[in-house]
Amino acid sequence: MQKRVKWLSFSLVIVTLLVLIVSAFPKQEIVNAGVENGYYGKKPKYVFYFIGDGMGMPQITSTEIFKGTLSSNNPMNKESLSFTVFPNVGIQTTHSANTFITDSAAAGTALATGYKTNNNILGMDPTKQxxxxxxxxxxxxxxxxxxxxxxxSIDHATPAVFYAHEASRKNLYEIAISLGDSGFDYFAGGGLLSPTGPKKDKPNALEIAKQKGYKIVNTQEDVMALTKNDGKIIAFSTELAADSAMQYDIDRKDRVSLADYTKKGIELLDNPNGFFMMVEGGKIDWACHANDAATTVRDVMAFDNAIMEALAFYAKHPNETLIVVTGDHETGGMTVGFAGTQYETFYNKINKQTLSFEEFDKAIKNYRDTVGPNGANLEDWLPVLSERFGLTELSDYDKSRLKDSLAASMIDPKKRSKNEQAYLLYGGYEPFSVTTTHILNQKAGIGWTTYAHTGVAIPVYAQGIGGELFQGSYDNTDVAKKIMNIMGLKFQ
Known part of the structure; x- marks a missing residue:
């Protein structure tokens, strides 16, 4: 009996120690148990990491259907994107440390560092320490x-997680200072949202970066003229759209594209020690927040064009290059299918849209300023809806929705109702604009569920050195760990 008691006491001590040991490990490590992140093969010299912000399977599938519609009269023709034919495909979960629906700061932190954090936190743990x-x-x-x-903007959450560490993604000035401190060789695309601080009373972050050896170029001609002799670069256009971002591709015309910046980056970064380049298609997310399908698919296509530049480089260095393509989360609850079209889709309809919701908003504002709060008439807009959106066949229900939303758009945005009904209808966007794109999308057979993000899993595509490691199902933190291990970097 005494021996049995001693044995039970000893067993209890062992079990207690095991519980303490297991509990000492972060929960994210336990969640990822069984996922293979180890790599012992050849290290790539060149690594491309493409992140489509807000890009999930619905955005990818919709773009493939749209491309097929453009290239053929066959309504069942679907045309693959450059990355959807990669030999290695996996799927990653996207939840943050504190919610199943992540924001870009938490998702970006996971994809860049291999660690979970709470929404809004940038490159730091949930305690912000x-x-x-x-x-x-x-x-x-x-x-x-x-x-x-x-x-x-290059200080936005996804690009920022690669060089900044802030308790809040809203610390834009501090993020901008971190950009110059990073010593990275090439920043390009959008500009800075707050280069002189929230009160515009701080030293200009771009001037500080210049003092630290960066050459800053902001014209298309200067960007295209850059050479390796120019050293560290910050490149963006002075013709930026809202929020210091590049134009939506549907509005871009002949301005520098995401593919142009990617191609120039390859030229400037190529060197005997190799390079790492992260390219974000950030405005996919913004278009999805506004539930604008035509603008979304055009920006996915622009993102795909950037990936093609990496593939052109890969063709010359197939035994030295890794390309990984994924998204940080899905945005908008976009889906292929709408109740009104049942089992059919008509993606050719969204090809008739010729401008983004952002540009359409400008026209609505000008109209509001001209006619005042009570002067709106839907008849004024029918020719525009026909010419710019292809909306020539409007039902009485369509016209009723458009009339109501036009009246709502005539109210000063600062005075608009913030009630639940207004948000469910318009999500804080220009009412007439979002209603127009909703009607067009629904006629095409495209649905939306939210103006925010969703918590669905996201595909991962890989080609090149170590690409086979991305097959299977895993967490977004594992995407970072896989890339680090393939590159021979030590995850800490």
């Missing part, structure tokens, strides 16, 4: 050149 090192920072320390490219 520990700074996580990104793979870009590690690559720079290793001697590789580093480039960060985005179609939104």
């Amino acid at each position: 520990i700074k996580f090192r990104s793979m870009a920072e590690m690559a720079k320390e290793k001697g590789m050149k580093v480039g960060i490219v985005s179609s939104v």
